[in-house]
Amino acid sequence: MATGDQIKALIQAHYDQDNERFKTAALRMAASETRVGHTTLGREITAMVDASTRAKGNVINLANKGNLFLVSFPEVRLDDLVVSPEIAEKIDRILDEYRQRKRLASFGLSCRRKLLLEGTRARARL
Structure with missing residues (x-):
């Protein structure tokens, strides 16, 4: 005991x-x-x-002591993107992979974890 x-x-x-x-x-x-x-x-x-x-494994506590990192949330949402139908389909496929990541892992596969978008942010003028 x-x-x-x-x-x-x-x-x-x-x-x-x-x-x-x-x-x-x-x-x-x-x-x-x-x-x-x-x-x-x-x-x-x-x-x-x-x-x-x-x-x-090892878990590291990332308390934001001393403002070591910046947390931000995007102002632009997915619906705000202006892209061709082909690009929209590719983005949807990547997002679907992410949503199904546990299922992919059960088959020994991993989802894409990086996505590079390039472009400018246009603001509507009234």
């Missing part, structure tokens, strides 16, 4: 968003369970930590 200190360390690491300390605490709990004869539980905890590490 995990000790109270191990459980507290696990909870504190979670609230501090310290992934490395969380994994270490979980692995210590797994080792502790294995030592007292709960080998199946120890293996399951270890497998969960390993699977979590492989599946997600």
Whole structure:
């Protein structure tokens, strides 16, 4: 059975968003369970930590401290584009790929992630 200190360390690491300390605490709990004869539980905890590490990789918190990056939202929408029917069809296909990205991934494919549009923004004069 995990000790109270191990459980507290696990909870504190979670609230501090310290992934490395969380994994270490979980692995210590797994080792502790294995030592007292709960080998199946120890293996399951270890497998969960390993699977979590492989599946997600490292996540970096991008809090905007010190205005390191700029977030903006476009003023021009897709409906505002004036393009030929052929170009509109290509754009629709790319957007459809993006919407179906999970289905494509299930076949080992990826959607296009970059699109370069060139042109000028014309403003209507009244």
